Amino acid sequence: MSQLTLVIGNKNYSSWSLRSWLAMKQARLDFQEVRILLDTHKTHQEIRQYSPSGRVPVLLHDKMRIWESLAICEYVAETLAPQLWPSDPNAKAVARSVSAEMHAGFADLRRSMPMDCRSRFPGMGMNPSVQADINRIIEIWRHCRQTFGQGGDFLFGDFSIADAMFAPVISRFVTYDVPLDPISGAYARAVWELPAMQDWLYEASQEVEVIPSFFYAT
Ligand SMILES: N[C@@H](CCC(=O)N[C@@H](CS)C(=O)NCC(=O)O)C(=O)O
Structure with a gap:
Protein backbone atom coordinates (compact mmCIF):
# COMPACT_ATOMS: atom_id res chain seq x y z
CA MET A 1 0.00 0.00 0.00
CA SER A 2 1.20 3.50 -0.74
CA GLN A 3 2.49 5.69 2.03
CA LEU A 4 -0.12 7.88 3.74
CA THR A 5 0.86 10.37 6.44
CA LEU A 6 -1.28 13.03 8.11
CA VAL A 7 0.57 15.92 9.71
CA ILE A 8 -1.49 17.40 12.54
CA GLY A 9 -1.25 19.83 15.47
CA ASN A 10 -1.87 19.28 19.19
CA LYS A 11 -4.92 17.05 19.57
CA ASN A 12 -6.33 19.20 22.37
CA TYR A 13 -6.39 22.35 20.26
CA SER A 14 -6.17 21.64 16.55
CA SER A 15 -9.75 21.52 15.38
CA TRP A 16 -8.79 21.51 11.70
CA SER A 17 -6.56 18.49 12.26
CA LEU A 18 -9.40 16.61 13.99
CA ARG A 19 -11.62 17.00 10.92
CA SER A 20 -9.28 15.25 8.47
CA TRP A 21 -8.06 12.75 11.05
CA LEU A 22 -11.59 11.61 11.99
CA ALA A 23 -12.65 11.24 8.36
CA MET A 24 -9.59 9.09 7.65
CA LYS A 25 -10.10 6.97 10.79
CA GLN A 26 -13.77 6.44 9.98
CA ALA A 27 -12.72 5.33 6.49
CA ARG A 28 -10.45 2.76 8.19
CA LEU A 29 -7.39 4.01 6.38
CA ASP A 30 -3.99 2.90 7.56
CA PHE A 31 -1.98 6.11 7.99
CA GLN A 32 0.87 7.48 10.02
CA GLU A 33 0.60 10.63 12.10
CA VAL A 34 3.17 13.34 12.54
CA ARG A 35 2.23 15.71 15.37
CA ILE A 36 3.70 19.20 15.41
CA LEU A 37 3.30 21.30 18.55
CA LEU A 38 1.51 24.56 17.86
CA ASP A 39 2.56 27.90 19.31
CA THR A 40 6.29 27.21 19.79
CA HIS A 41 9.16 29.14 18.25
CA LYS A 42 9.72 26.16 15.87
CA THR A 43 6.11 25.59 14.83
CA HIS A 44 6.12 27.55 11.60
CA GLN A 45 9.44 26.15 10.41
CA GLU A 46 8.39 22.57 11.26
CA ILE A 47 5.04 22.85 9.51
CA ARG A 48 6.66 24.44 6.44
CA GLN A 49 8.72 21.26 5.94
CA TYR A 50 5.47 19.58 4.97
CA SER A 51 2.88 22.21 4.17
CA PRO A 52 3.24 25.06 1.70
CA SER A 53 0.50 26.97 3.52
CA GLY A 54 2.37 26.79 6.83
CA ARG A 55 -0.72 25.27 8.45
CA VAL A 56 -1.88 21.85 9.55
CA PRO A 57 -3.40 19.47 8.67
CA VAL A 58 -1.50 18.40 5.59
CA LEU A 59 -1.73 14.96 3.98
CA LEU A 60 1.30 13.34 2.38
CA HIS A 61 0.42 10.60 -0.11
CA ASP A 62 3.37 9.31 -2.11
CA LYS A 63 4.59 12.47 -3.86
CA MET A 64 1.39 14.42 -3.30
CA ARG A 65 0.87 17.04 -0.59
CA ILE A 66 -2.66 18.12 0.11
CA TRP A 67 -3.44 20.88 2.59
CA GLU A 68 -6.68 22.47 3.86
CA SER A 69 -8.83 20.10 5.92
CA LEU A 70 -11.75 19.96 3.49
CA ALA A 71 -9.48 19.43 0.46
CA ILE A 72 -7.83 16.54 2.32
CA CYS A 73 -11.23 14.96 2.99
CA GLU A 74 -12.21 15.44 -0.66
CA TYR A 75 -8.97 13.87 -1.87
CA VAL A 76 -9.35 10.88 0.43
CA ALA A 77 -12.95 10.38 -0.70
CA GLU A 78 -11.97 10.58 -4.36
CA THR A 79 -8.92 8.34 -4.22
CA LEU A 80 -9.41 5.91 -1.34
CA ALA A 81 -12.78 6.05 0.39
CA PRO A 82 -15.79 7.10 -1.73
N1 LIG B 1 -8.33 26.47 6.64
C1 LIG B 1 -7.31 25.62 7.19
C2 LIG B 1 -6.99 26.08 8.61
C3 LIG B 1 -5.75 25.39 9.16
C4 LIG B 1 -5.25 26.06 10.44
O1 LIG B 1 -5.55 27.22 10.72
N2 LIG B 1 -4.47 25.29 11.19
C5 LIG B 1 -3.83 25.82 12.40
C6 LIG B 1 -3.91 24.80 13.54
S1 LIG B 1 -5.55 24.30 13.93
C7 LIG B 1 -2.35 26.00 12.12
O2 LIG B 1 -1.77 25.27 11.35
N3 LIG B 1 -1.69 26.95 12.76
C8 LIG B 1 -0.28 27.09 12.61
C9 LIG B 1 0.25 28.33 13.16
O3 LIG B 1 -0.56 29.15 13.59
O4 LIG B 1 1.47 28.52 13.16
C10 LIG B 1 -7.77 24.15 7.10
O5 LIG B 1 -8.97 23.93 6.89
O6 LIG B 1 -6.95 23.23 7.19
Missing part, protein backbone atom coordinates in the same frame (compact mmCIF):
# COMPACT_ATOMS: atom_id res chain seq x y z
CA GLN A 83 -18.10 6.08 1.13
CA LEU A 84 -17.10 9.30 2.91
CA TRP A 85 -19.74 11.12 0.85
CA PRO A 86 -23.39 10.00 0.63
CA SER A 87 -24.03 8.10 -2.61
CA ASP A 88 -27.32 9.90 -3.42
CA PRO A 89 -26.46 12.98 -5.54
CA ASN A 90 -28.89 15.29 -3.71
CA ALA A 91 -27.66 14.21 -0.29
CA LYS A 92 -24.08 14.52 -1.50
CA ALA A 93 -24.69 18.06 -2.77
CA VAL A 94 -26.14 19.14 0.58
CA ALA A 95 -23.34 17.35 2.46
CA ARG A 96 -20.86 19.36 0.40
CA SER A 97 -22.78 22.59 1.06
CA VAL A 98 -22.84 22.18 4.83
CA SER A 99 -19.19 21.03 4.89
CA ALA A 100 -18.15 24.12 2.92
CA GLU A 101 -20.30 26.34 5.15
CA MET A 102 -18.52 24.92 8.21
CA HIS A 103 -15.11 25.31 6.61
CA ALA A 104 -15.70 28.93 5.65
CA GLY A 105 -17.93 30.17 8.44
CA PHE A 106 -18.92 30.38 12.08
CA ALA A 107 -16.04 32.69 12.91
CA ASP A 108 -17.73 34.10 16.03
CA LEU A 109 -18.19 30.64 17.51
CA ARG A 110 -14.64 29.63 16.59
CA ARG A 111 -13.18 32.81 18.07
CA SER A 112 -15.17 32.88 21.31
CA MET A 113 -15.33 29.14 22.02
CA PRO A 114 -12.00 27.75 20.82
CA MET A 115 -11.57 23.98 20.82
CA ASP A 116 -10.02 22.79 24.08
CA CYS A 117 -11.10 19.14 24.28
CA ARG A 118 -9.95 18.35 27.80
CA SER A 119 -11.29 21.51 29.51
CA ARG A 120 -14.75 22.45 30.76
CA PHE A 121 -15.83 26.12 30.79
CA PRO A 122 -19.63 26.05 31.10
CA GLY A 123 -21.24 29.20 29.69
CA MET A 124 -17.98 30.91 28.80
CA GLY A 125 -17.75 32.73 25.48
CA MET A 126 -21.48 33.08 24.86
CA ASN A 127 -22.73 36.29 23.24
CA PRO A 128 -25.42 37.14 20.67
CA SER A 129 -23.16 36.53 17.62
CA VAL A 130 -22.03 33.18 18.99
CA GLN A 131 -25.64 32.26 19.69
CA ALA A 132 -26.50 33.14 16.07
CA ASP A 133 -23.76 30.77 14.85
CA ILE A 134 -25.03 28.05 17.20
CA ASN A 135 -28.61 28.55 15.98
CA ARG A 136 -27.52 28.11 12.36
CA ILE A 137 -25.50 24.98 13.19
CA ILE A 138 -28.48 23.47 14.98
CA GLU A 139 -30.69 24.36 12.03
CA ILE A 140 -28.26 22.51 9.72
CA TRP A 141 -28.11 19.47 11.96
CA ARG A 142 -31.89 19.24 12.38
CA HIS A 143 -32.50 19.70 8.66
CA CYS A 144 -29.94 17.06 7.65
CA ARG A 145 -31.05 14.54 10.28
CA GLN A 146 -34.71 14.97 9.37
CA THR A 147 -34.24 15.01 5.58
CA PHE A 148 -31.34 12.63 4.96
CA GLY A 149 -30.59 10.88 8.24
CA GLN A 150 -32.98 7.92 8.21
CA GLY A 151 -30.32 5.28 7.49
CA GLY A 152 -28.19 5.88 10.59
CA ASP A 153 -27.24 8.22 13.42
CA PHE A 154 -25.31 10.81 11.42
CA LEU A 155 -26.28 13.86 9.35
CA PHE A 156 -26.69 11.78 6.19
CA GLY A 157 -27.37 8.44 7.87
CA ASP A 158 -23.94 6.84 7.58
CA PHE A 159 -20.90 8.80 8.75
CA SER A 160 -19.70 11.29 6.12
CA ILE A 161 -17.25 14.14 5.70
CA ALA A 162 -19.99 16.50 6.92
CA ASP A 163 -19.86 14.81 10.34
CA ALA A 164 -16.07 15.11 10.41
CA MET A 165 -16.36 18.82 9.65
CA PHE A 166 -18.72 19.36 12.61
CA ALA A 167 -16.84 17.11 15.08
CA PRO A 168 -14.83 20.00 16.63
CA VAL A 169 -18.06 21.96 17.12
CA ILE A 170 -19.40 19.03 19.12
CA SER A 171 -16.28 19.14 21.29
CA ARG A 172 -16.84 22.89 21.81
CA PHE A 173 -20.48 22.30 22.78
CA VAL A 174 -19.26 19.86 25.46
CA THR A 175 -16.49 22.18 26.71
CA TYR A 176 -18.76 25.24 26.93
CA ASP A 177 -21.87 23.24 27.90
CA VAL A 178 -24.08 24.51 25.07
CA PRO A 179 -27.66 23.22 25.54
CA LEU A 180 -29.09 21.21 22.63
CA ASP A 181 -32.57 20.06 21.66
CA PRO A 182 -33.24 16.28 21.57
CA ILE A 183 -32.49 15.84 17.83
CA SER A 184 -29.23 17.82 17.92
CA GLY A 185 -28.25 16.31 21.25
CA ALA A 186 -28.70 12.74 19.97
CA TYR A 187 -26.67 13.58 16.87
CA ALA A 188 -23.87 15.18 18.89
CA ARG A 189 -23.77 12.12 21.16
CA ALA A 190 -23.46 9.76 18.18
CA VAL A 191 -20.34 11.60 16.95
CA TRP A 192 -18.93 12.02 20.48
CA GLU A 193 -19.25 8.29 21.19
CA LEU A 194 -17.48 7.11 18.06
CA PRO A 195 -14.47 5.01 19.15
CA ALA A 196 -12.18 7.12 16.92
CA MET A 197 -13.49 10.35 18.46
CA GLN A 198 -12.96 8.88 21.92
CA ASP A 199 -9.39 7.92 20.94
CA TRP A 200 -8.70 11.51 19.85
CA LEU A 201 -10.20 12.88 23.10
CA TYR A 202 -8.15 10.46 25.18
CA GLU A 203 -4.95 11.40 23.38
CA ALA A 204 -5.84 15.12 23.81
CA SER A 205 -6.29 14.52 27.54
CA GLN A 206 -2.80 13.03 27.74
CA GLU A 207 -1.10 16.04 26.13
CA VAL A 208 0.73 18.31 28.53
CA GLU A 209 1.20 21.43 26.41
CA VAL A 210 -0.96 24.41 27.32
CA ILE A 211 -1.85 27.16 24.87
CA PRO A 212 -3.96 30.04 26.21
CA SER A 213 -7.36 29.01 24.89
CA PHE A 214 -8.37 32.27 23.22
CA PHE A 215 -5.19 32.13 21.14
CA TYR A 216 -6.26 29.13 19.09
CA ALA A 217 -9.62 30.32 17.88
CA THR A 218 -9.69 27.73 15.14
